[in-house]
Amino acid sequence: MIAVLLEGLRVELGGRPVLGPIDLALERGTWTLLVGPSGSGKTTLLRAISGLCVPSAGRVLLDGQVASDGARIRIPAERRQVGLVFQGGGAGLWPHMTARATLDFVLACRGVPRSERAHKIGELIEMVELRGLEERRPGELSGGEAQRLALARALAHDPRMLLLDEPLGPLDARLRGDLIERIRDVHERRGLTTLHVTHDPHEVEHLADRSVRLELGRIQAEVEG
Amino acid sequence: MSRPLVVAALVAFAVLGLAPVLVMVARVAPHDLAGVFGQRSMALLGRTALLGGGAAAVALVVGLPYGFLVARTDVPGARTWRALGVLPILLPPLVIAMSWAGMTSLRGGLATTAVLGLCTFPLVALYAARAFERIDARQEEAALLAGGLRGVLRVELPLVMPSALFAACFAFVLAINDFAVPDYVSSIGPKWNVYADEVFASWRSSQSTGPAVAAALPLVFLTALALWPALELRRRNHLASFSSDFRRPGTLRLGAWRWPALVLVLAVLCVAAITPLGRLVFEAGGGTRGFSLAHMQAAFARALELGRSNLQSSLLFAAGAALIAVPIGLVLGHALERSGRAGRWLAAVALVPIAVPAILFGIGGIAVWNRPQTGVVYDSGWMAVLLFAGRFLPFAVLAFSAAVAMLDPRIEESARLAGARPARRLLWIVTPALLPAVFGSALLVFVLSMRELDATILVPAANSSVLFRLYNAVHFGRDDFVAALALLVVFFVVAPGLLWTFFARRRLEVLP
Numbered sequence: 118m119i120a121v122l123l124e125g126l127r128v129e130l131g132g133r134p135v136l137g138p139i140d141l142a143l144e145r146g147t148w149t150l151l152v153g154p155s156g157s158g159k160t161t162l163l164r165a166i167s168g169l170c171v172p173s174a175g176r177v178l179l180d181g182q183v184a185s186d187g188a189r190i191r192i193p194a195e196r197r198q199v200g201l202v203f204q205g206g207g208a209g210l211w212p213h214m215t216a217r218a219t220l221d222f223v224l225a226c227r228g229v230p231r232s233e234r235a236h237k238i239g240e241l242i243e244m245v246e247l248r249g250l251e252e253r254r255p256g257e258l259s260g261g262e263a264q265r266l267a268l269a270r271a272l273a274h275d276p277r278m279l280l281l282d283e284p285l286g287p288l289d290a291r292l293r294g295d296l297i298e299r300i301r302d303v304h305e306r307r308g309l310t311t312l313h314v315t316h317d318p319h320e321v322e323h324l325a326d327r328s329v330r331l332e333l334g335r336i337q338a339e340v341e342g
Numbered sequence: 343m344s345r346p347l348v349v350a351a352l353v354a355f356a357v358l359g360l361a362p363v364l365v366m367v368a369r370v371a372p373h374d375l376a377g378v379f380g381q382r383s384m385a386l387l388g389r390t391a392l393l394g395g396g397a398a399a400v401a402l403v404v405g406l407p408y409g410f411l412v413a414r415t416d417v418p419g420a421r422t423w424r425a426l427g428v429l430p431i432l433l434p435p436l437v438i439a440m441s442w443a444g445m446t447s448l449r450g451g452l453a454t455t456a457v458l459g460l461c462t463f464p465l466v467a468l469y470a471a472r473a474f475e476r477i478d479a480r481q482e483e484a485a486l487l488a489g490g491l492r493g494v495l496r497v498e499l500p501l502v503m504p505s506a507l508f509a510a511c512f513a514f515v516l517a518i519n520d521f522a523v524p525d526y527v528s529s530i531g532p533k534w535n536v537y538a539d540e541v542f543a544s545w546r547s548s549q550s551t552g553p554a555v556a557a558a559l560p561l562v563f564l565t566a567l568a569l570w571p572a573l574e575l576r577r578r579n580h581l582a583s584f585s586s587d588f589r590r591p592g593t594l595r596l597g598a599w600r601w602p603a604l605v606l607v608l609a610v611l612c613v614a615a616i617t618p619l620g621r622l623v624f625e626a627g628g629g630t631r632g633f634s635l636a637h638m639q640a641a642f643a644r645a646l647e648l649g650r651s652n653l654q655s656s657l658l659f660a661a662g663a664a665l666i667a668v669p670i671g672l673v674l675g676h677a678l679e680r681s682g683r684a685g686r687w688l689a690a691v692a693l694v695p696i697a698v699p700a701i702l703f704g705i706g707g708i709a710v711w712n713r714p715q716t717g718v719v720y721d722s723g724w725m726a727v728l729l730f731a732g733r734f735l736p737f738a739v740l741a742f743s744a745a746v747a748m749l750d751p752r753i754e755e756s757a758r759l760a761g762a763r764p765a766r767r768l769l770w771i772v773t774p775a776l777l778p779a780v781f782g783s784a785l786l787v788f789v790l791s792m793r794e795l796d797a798t799i800l801v802p803a804a805n806s807s808v809l810f811r812l813y814n815a816v817h818f819g820r821d822d823f824v825a826a827l828a829l830l831v832v833f834f835v836v837a838p839g840l841l842w843t844f845f846a847r848r849r850l851e852v853l854p
Contacts, residue, residue: 169755194758201759209752213774222770226761267756274760 119181120145120278120310121166126175128161136161136334138175144326145180148304148311152318153331159314160204162331163280166312167201168194180277195226200271202264204282204314209267210255216242216266217251223273241269245299261292268296272303279304281313285320297321344764351673355739358666358732359695362706366555369709374556383540387560390518390537393455394568397517398510400459405466406506408610413471415594417603424471425843429615431464432835434793434809436522437828440816441618444625449531454524455517460614462513466506473505474498479589491594504575511572515565519699521796526816537561538699538796545701545800551709558702565697573689576740619832625825637822645826652808655723657834659807660791663730664784667738670731671783675742676772680751685743692739695732700796703733708801726803730791737790738783745779746772785838792835 119142127137136158143149151159164170166177168190177184179199184192203209211219220238229237242248245265255263264284271279281300285293301324304311315321318328330338411417412424430438439457442448448456477498485497521538528534541561545554596603627638674692678685695703707729711720719725749772757771773780795813798804808831815824 167759169758194755195761195763197759198761199759201756203752203756209750209756211753211757211771211775213777222757222762223760226757226763226766270756270760 118145122178124176126165126177127173128165128170129173134334139336141329141336143310143312145310146308147326148313148324150318150322150325150328151312151314151331152328157331158334159331160282163201163282163312163314167199167280168192168197198274198277199280200274200276201280202267202271202282202284204286210263212255215252215254216247219266219270220273223270227274241273245269261288261296264288264296268300279309279311281311283314283316293320347673347765348677351670354670355674355735358728359735361710362703362732363694363698365709366551366702366706369551370556371552374552378556378559383560386535386537386540387564390561391564393451393536394514394518396455397458397462398514400456401463401466401513402506402510404610405463405509406470408463408607409467409470410474411603411607414474415596415603417596417600417607423607423611426611426615427467428464430461432789433832435461435520436526436795436813437832438618439523439526440828441621443530445621449527450534454527454534457523458517458520462516463614465509465513469505469509470502473502477501477591479591482591494594508572508575511568514568515696518561518564521701522813538701541699542701545705551705554705555702558699562698569693569697622825622829625821626829629821641822641826644823645830649808649811649827649830652806652811653830653834655806656792656808659723659726659730660788662727663734663791664788666727666731667735667787668780668784670735671738671742672773674739676746678739678743679746692736696736700733700794704729704797704800721802723803723806725801726798726807729797729801730794733797734787734790737786741783741786742779745776749775781842788838789835792831
C-alpha cells in the first residue's frame, strides 16, 4: 500500500521555485533515503510532506487521503500524524520543558488520558535510553541525548510516518551508530514509513529499501535496495 | 496562529487603537482645513521638525557610544551603567525638564531639545547595545585581527546603524509629539510654541474635533514620515542580526581608554538622570531655603497624604493598560512576525496609534467613547485605561514581534506536528518561551502609561492621575511637594524593572 504519494509537487519560497515538479510514491513500512547536495530541496520536501510549508502546485496524498492540493491545505500539519526529527542537535526542542514535560505535552495533545501518560512516558524514555534524565531541560542534555529526546518526541504521538532531517549530523561516530540502530528498531517494530535525509548515505544505506537523489529541486535518480 | 484569536486581537486593536484615530479623521470637514497649511502652521511645523531632529541627533550622538561602551567593552561597572542608563526613558520628561530648569538658565528651543534628547537617548543606547551584541564573534575577531579596535568599529558600525537609526526615528517621533515639556519650558521662560501646543490650543478654543484634527494633520504627516523609514530599518536590522550557529562576541578591551570611557559614561548618566534626580531630592529637602532631612520627611509625608489617591489611580490605570495590551500584543506580534508579507502591512497599521500626537489620540478617544451608550466608561477610570492601552499597544506588538523573531520556528512547528492546536501552542509553547518579553512588554506599557500625560489630559479620569496632579502642582504648587511627588512617581516607575533585575535570572526583553 502507498503511504505517501506526491504528484507534480512544487514549492516556491519568496516567489522562487525551490522544489519540483516531484512525483514520488513511498510504500508503507519502507525506509527511503533522500540524498543530494545542499540546497537541493531535501528539507523543503520533508516540510511539504509534513504540512509545514504550503506547496505552490501538485498534490500530497497520505494513506490515500489528499493532504494538500495545490496551495490548498486539506489536512493541516497538526492532523497529519507525521513525526519529524529536525536537522541539528535537538533543534526545535522546547527549551522551557523537561524531557518528561515534553513527552507529556505531546501525549496530552493526542488526547491520551492523564492516568496513562506516565506509563507511556516511561516506555518512550526507556526506548531512547534517557532514564535518569527525565527532569532535565534541553539545555542540560548533551547533543546525543537531545537528539534522542527529539526522536522520542517524534514517536510519542504515534505517527504513521517518520521524517528524519539529518538526525545524525552533530553526533560523533559511536552515537551515530547507537541512534541509527534505535531508529531502525522503532521503524521495524512499528511498521513506520521512514523518509531519511542524509548527507552521508554510506552510513545508513544498508538499512534503506531505496535511495532517491535530489538535485536542483528535482529527482535525478532512484535506486532500489 | 489561530485565526479566531488573531481576528479577536485585531478587533480589540481596532477599537482601542485605530478607532480614536479614524473617528476623528472622519470628522474633519473641508472648511476645517482652511489655514492648516498657512504660514503660521508651516513655521510651527518647521520648528517642531527642528525640535525632533535636534532631539534625535542628541539621542544618537549620546546613545550610540553609550550603548557600545556599556554592552561590549571592559569599561569599569559596565553592567551597572547599562542598567542605570535606562533611567532617563523611565522618568517623565516633565520631571527632567523641571529639575534642569531649576539648575540652568537655558530656556526655549535649546532647553526643550536638550531635555527631549536626553530623555530619549536610552532608546538609541538600548538598540545599539543589542545590535552590538548580535554581531557574530567570528566576524568581530576577523575585524580585530585586520585592524584592531578601529577595524572592529569600521566593520560593525554599518551593521549597528540601522538599529540606532530606528531608535533615533522613534526619538524624533516622541519629541515632536511631546506637549508637556515645551508647554512647561514656555511657562517658565520665553514662549516657544510647537505643533502639539497648537493642537491643544485648537481643541481648547473650539472644543470641536474637526479643527483640532485638521490642525494636527501636518504633524501626523511628519510623524508618518519618520515612522516609515523606522519600519524599514527595523526589518533590515532583523535580517542582518542572526545566523543559526551564532557565537556571542566577547568583551572588547579598551586599554588606556578604559578610564576616559568611564568618565564619558558617568557624565552622560549624571546629566540625564543622576543630576535631575539629585536636584529633586535637594528640592524635596527644602532646596535653597535650607536643606534638611526633617524637611524632606515632611515633604514626602505631604506628597503621600495629598497624592496617595492619585498614585493609586495611576498605578491602577497603568497596570490595567498593561494587562490589556499584553495578550493583544502577543497575538498580533506573533502574527506580524510569522505572516510574511502581510506582516509588513500589519506592522504599518500597528503604528497608527503612535503616528498621531498623544493629545489628538486623547481627543479621538473622547469622540469614540463620549456618547450615551458608553458614558459610564467615559466618566470612569476605565477611560484612562483604554486610552493608555490603545496608545501603547504598538509598543507591545512590536516588542513581541521582535521576541518572536528570535524564537526558533521549529519550536512551534514541532508542537504543531505533535498535534497541538494554535491556542494550545500559544499558551504552552510560545508564551513560556517568551516570558521575558511578556513581562518586558507589560512593563513597557506600564511605564509609558505611568509617565503619560498628554493622551489623557482632556478626559475626566485624568484629574485623578498623579501626572495630572504633578502638572498642576508644577504650575501652582510648592517646590518641595512637587519634588517629593515626582520622586514617588519615579520610584513606582522604576521599581518593577528593578525587582525583575534583582530577582529574575533572564534579561527583560522590552525593545519593540
